[in-house]
Amino acid sequence: MTASTEASPLIAAPLGKRDLNVSFEFFPPKTDKMQTQLWESIKRLEPLNPSFVSVTYGAGGSTRERTHDTVARIRKETSLAPAAHLTCVEATREEVNEVAKAYWEAGVKHIVALRGDPPEVGGTYSPHPGGYPYAVDLVKGLRDVADFEISVAAYPEVHPAAASPEADLDNLKRKIDAGATRAITQYVFDVDMYRRFMDRVRAAGITVPVVPGILPVTNFATVVRFSGACGTSVPKWMHELFDGLDADPESRKLVAATLAAEQCRALYDDGVTDFHFYTLNRADLVYAICHILGVRAAKPASDTTTEPKTEGASA
Template identity: 65%
Template sequence: MISPPPPATEARRAHAPPLFADLPGDIEVSFEFFPPKTARMAETLWRSVETLAPLGPRFVSVTYGAGGSTRERTHATVARIVAETGIPAAAHLTCVDASRDEIAEVANAYWAAGVRHIVALRGDPPVKDGQFQRFVPHPDGYGDAAALVAGLKALHPFEISVGAYPETHPEAESPEADLAHLKRKVEAGATRAITQFFFDPETFFRFRDRVSAAGIDVDLVPGILPVVNYANVVRMAAQCNTRVPDWMGRLFEGLDDHPEARQLVAATIASEMVRRLYAGGVRHFHFYTLNRAELAYAICHLLGVRAK
């Protein structure tokens, strides 16, 4: 019995060049790390930095724990990156549980250490009973990220990046209010907005169109989260109002005891999404590495980014 021919679209794909073949590598990348809690985690972090540094990232950033709980470790990590790698390093700074004077002290210390880039965020309050609490500004602090940006710019001429939510911040009154808040941050002095992670390129494209229509002149960079642990991603997505598509669960089903296979699937999913974003004109990608370099390195390689 002769099998019917494949659909025309599948036949075309079968004869087309590979999706990642001959990309010119004309993109910029940046990477986000979190500060280590233990000596062993510090070793893992530094191996990741050393692995990704040859790719010549535009910058790397280091996060700031809820309530400023990792302030010292964040500062130490950023200072080491500046001193030992020469890569532009950005430090996260938040409004949570800190007065304006305390934030100024931290910002001045960063400037003295050679840090010229801040990722300014309102920040998440500490977790209580497994749940994030409602944000309450410090009596002598900044009420939101826009005020924080203005305060930082008054101290030093920092380059400032801020956050953006393609699927709307979970505490925003509406998508329009969330977009208006982004505009305030840009007007206060931010020049780059890094998005929360998402899993559908159209989500980013629709958001980019809305940002442009609102007259917000900012470098909009998609935040890319390779899925290392599917269950953890589902939990994080629920906290930040990110939709996890059903097909992703089906692709990771049955892989709990197969970490190597899970990594291959994760690399495939993230690479395809980044390639579609590239086809839509995106040329700067910010990777949430979770201090694991392998997936980000593989995706960059597929995009034509090579060690410099």
């Protein structure tokens, strides 16, 4: 993917285009306090009209019930279109199919199909004897359950368990060929990394949307540790950018919002119109970034001001 030579006129100007779409990822809460924070975040971001919101599934299926409850509540109590994560780990095909059927019957038509992480952190993945071995098998199985919209994962910097970049890309293509309708990438900080990945994706004949994952940096030290575990590189310039801000959360937020907004703007200038935000169940940074990009709540009909209206992403 070659960078566009026609840059946005002003770095701080909202993109303001109706073709700009955002989606948000949440995780199911473990405590009452986390539950309150999650729903405050959901209600804060709901007016931005995201194309969908996804809810993650814990390692080994450890949050299966909490994921289902969160997705069902989003479906029932908000205007949002929820997408439920579903994995292959620690479950038979029949159990996975029953979960998928329950989602369909509850009106949840979008599944994020993943292999999933082993139950033990740092453990080795081993397919369940009676389950779906890998994500490509899960995609095929979901296609037999119902006509789901299916998103899958993509890895610009290669999945840590992949034998090679070529094998990883081939696995992505097989998931798409099996019936996935969209890929969402692991978060990536280096825009050129995503561009090179997309050159390889399109050369492989993959034509579905491949949505870049955007992670606003709430805690840089935590991001560095997590990135090391999942195989995402943190460029040297980011270390320099956040240097000295460990004890200054307000400045860190300003830097993080600016960084993510510039990342999205650079990709938008390349022609990317969809962005998936890993919210970590916090709305403040994501809301600010979307505001900078021009993704905003529609103004009430009673608003008679002459200021141009910029609506949020279309569903």
